[in-house]
Amino acid sequence: MEDIKLVRIKKVSKDNIDRFMIKVANKISDDALYRFLIDEESTWKTIKEFDEENWVELSSNKYENSDIVVQYKHKDSDKIFEISSMYHINDIPFEDNIEIQSQYSEVNFKIIIDRKVYNIGEKVFVKMITSEENLMYRYWIKNDENWILLKDYSLEDAITFTATSEKMNKIRVEAKRIDSICEFEYEDETEFEVKEVKTLKILDIKTVSSELLVDEEIAFQVDAEYENNRLILYKFIKIDSNGNNECIQDFSTKKLVTYKEQFPGEYRLLCIAKDLYSVNEFDDRAILKYSVKAYRAIEIHSFTTDVCSPQPNGAEILLKAFVTGGKNLLYRYIIKGNISEDSGFISDNTYLWKAKETGKYLIELRVKDAISNKNYDANSYLDFVIDETKVETLKIDNVIFNKNDNILINEKVSVEVVVSGGFEPLYSFMLYKDGKHIEKINYGINNWVTFVPSEKGKYALEIKVRDRYSNREYDSHSIRYFTVNDYVPAKIEYILTSQNENYVVGDKISMEIISEGTKKTLVKYKLYINGHFVEESSYSFNKKFCFDAICSGKYYFEFHAKNIDSSKEYDSKCSLDLKVEEATPVTNATIMCNQKTFKTGIPITINADCEGGKRVIYEFYLMENGEWRLVQKYSSKSYYTFVPFSVQKYKILVLCKSMHSKKAYEDFCEFEFVTEKGLEVN
Structure with a gap:
């Protein structure tokens, strides 16, 4: 049999979409049937089943470079096909000077999209407008140079999809009637633009908490750069020094994450960020190294005595320590001299030393936290002399502020010093802010001072008192610490x-x-x-x-x-x-009976009741002939009926509890009665 010869015929439509017809040029028989297959991305696809029509209409821009197969067989043939011929479409010659109008060019068939420019991650809404009814639609998207099928033929005339790449640039819709054997009968294309959004970039991860301590809330905040009006999701993963990781916040719009750490050590915080509409697993990530301490660093601000050196033998000297940091501070006072003394670690920040021998003494203060394995976390020294000279002791008894703990900037602060002993006490004041000296009042007779703090911060007021006739730097000394704020801290x-x-x-x-x-x-x-x-x-x-x-x-x-x-x-x-x-405990369990006399052969009903509980259940025991036996297992049934058959003493025990309770019972009660001879029971 001869081969099947094909020709191309150019078709013209009013919508200016290029099409061509592939037609069998040679007549093989009067009862011929033809089937057309096309190579679509290395897969042979049937575009028209066996039919008497010897042509098929195709789109130029989609199939111009494809291969096509035409198969022939007789109408009554049992064979799959009898002749098969394959051509490259570009090799099929055009029929000379023939252009025909497409039979579908007059139909209104148009793609409508909601706009022409989209950002990555935004939804594209496609709607078909057509004057033809009962059509099936197939949707394609062009991504770079590749056509990707969005949805195969269906009756749905609209589709929504997400713009996931800036290379998406064209939508194509093909349609055909439900009973059509053609690949498509109508088609339309429209272009659009997808813009790449500004790249998400994590700029910084910073700790919000002033100190990172065990069992206290630790806060981190991430700063990122991204395009306005985009929703950014953040995920935080904590990684310990052994590489174990824990997600402390899954993807969320919260940029601030908080958690409590149970163990001190070195940690890393991995922050993963992504645009809500991003197709990537993540768009950026950053890591922060941080250390969590068991307690705040211990700092000795002052280590002083309530009286100045020297003091006579037998004097009582109060050692005073002002220390910050730690959670549970322990203090150790070591006195080295002619008679040494060691307090051991105690929880008191003062220690009363009674001098028992004259001489020069070196006093050491050691401070550590109760959980510390060190000998000490911080220490300080002072020298003190005990001699035979009897001195009139001048002591600071009290320092009175006119303000409570809430001292504000630009408010007047007055301080009065109360002393005892001495002859003519003189007073000196030194004011410090954040450890720096800012103001001093030399020795004078005024036992008070006023000042107006203009900045917030941590302040210290050092007070020195000495007798007019003393040749010492000071006879008594005290330091008071306070904080100045620009607002009253909430409490x-x-x-x-x-x-x-x-x-x-x-x-x-x-x-x-x-x-x-x-x-x-x-x-x-x-x-x-x-x-x-x-x-x-x-x-x-x-x-x-x-x-x-x-x-x-x-x-x-x-x-x-x-x-x-x-x-x-x-x-x-x-x-x-x-x-x-789950419920209040079961209490006040009681038993009620429907009769006052009890006779053999007559049924007796025992009713139980109680207070509290939730969905209370009851269990009944009966003592008969001196032996207990279970007669009704736990259930919501609050009564039990039985017939006594002999004259004797009976006991009823009721246990009750809430249904959820795992206890054997929550409350119980007993009821005792004696039966009389009643009905004869055979």
């Missing part, structure tokens, strides 16, 4: 709770925060149930809170308070533990 005084001592599931737990300066105090809370974080509120002026006890267990409430002008995470915090039971 939680009390957490008032409802009068319930026992809470059960379903109860309302009411709390009220009592604090000074209520009008400028913001409060927020964190709630943990059975060790699991549940929720956290934002700062607000609300001081009253109400929580629903949703399940049994241990409820831990942590309240943070800060002044509205404060830049700190919080000024003070306070916590409260509550226990919520």
Whole structure:
């Protein structure tokens, strides 16, 4: 049999989309059937099944460089095909000077998209407008130079997809009637632009907490650069020195993450950031190394005595230490001289030394935290002399501030010094800010001083007192430390709770925060149930809170308070533990009976009742002939009926408990009665 010969015929349509017809040029028989297949991305695809029509219409720009196969067979043939011929479409000649109008060019068939320019991650909405009914649609997207099928033929005339690449530039929609055997009958294309958004870049990860300490809240904040109006997600992973990792925040828009560390050591915090609409696993990541300490660094600010050196033998000298840092400080006072003395580590920051021998003494202060394995974390020395000279001791008894702990900038502070002993005491004052000397008043008769701090910070006022006739630098000495703020730090005084001592599931737990300066105090809370974080509120002026006890267990409430002008995470915090039971305990179990006399052969019904509990269940025991036996296992049935058959003493024992309780019982009661001869029972 001869080969199948093909020709191309150019088709012209009013929508200016290039098409051509592939047509069988030679007539092989009168009852011929033809099938057309095309090579689409190395896969042979049937575009027209066996049919009497000897042509197929194709798109020029899509299939111009493809291969096509035409198969022939007789109408009544049982063979798969009888002749098969393959051509490269560009090698198929055009029929000379023939152009025909496409039969579908008059149909209104148009793609509508919601806009022409998109950012990566945005949705593209495609809608088809056509005057033809009952069409099936197929959607293509051009990504770079490749056409990708979005959705195969269906009756849906709209589609939505995400612009995931800036190389996406064209949409193509093909359509055909439901009963059509053609690859498509209508087509349209439209171009659009996808813009790449500004690259997300993590600029910095910084610690918000002033100190990173065990069992205290540690806060980190990430700063990133990205295009406006984009939603950025952050994930934080903590990695310890052994490489163990823990996710402390999964992808979220929260840029601030907080957690409590249980163990001191070296850690790394991995921050992973991605655009919400990004197709990448992540867009940027950064890592921060940090150390968590068991406690704050211990610093000795002063180590002094209440009286100056020298002192007579037998004098009592009070050693005073002012130390910051640590969690549970221990102090050790070592006195080296003619008679040495060692206090051992004690929790008191003062030590009374009674001199027992004259001479020169070196006194050492050692300070450490209770959990420290070191000999000490910090130490300091002072020299002291004990001699036979009797001196009139001049002592500072008290230092009185006109302000409480809340000292503000630009407010007048007055300090008065109260002393005892001596003849004519003279007073000297030195003021320090953040460890630097800023003001001094030389020795004079005034026992008071006033000053107005103009900046916030940590201040120290050093007070020296000496007698007019003393040749020492000072006879008594004291240092007072205080903090100056530009606002009054919020302080939680009390957490008032409802009068319930026992809470059960379903109860309302009411709390009220009592604090000074209520009008400028913001409060927020964190709630943990059975060790699991549940929720956290934002700062607000609300001081009253109400929580629903949703399940049994241990409820831990942590309240943070800060002044509205404060830049700190919080000024003070306070916590409260509550226990919520599944139900109140079962109490007051009682037994009631429906009769007063008990006779053999007559049924007796015992009813049990109790107070408290939740879904209470009951278990009944009967003593008969001096032996107990279980007659009704735990169930919600609160009564038991039986018939006594002999004259004797009976006992009923009822155990009751809440259904959820794992105890054998929560309460019980007994009922005793004696039967009389009644009905004869055979």
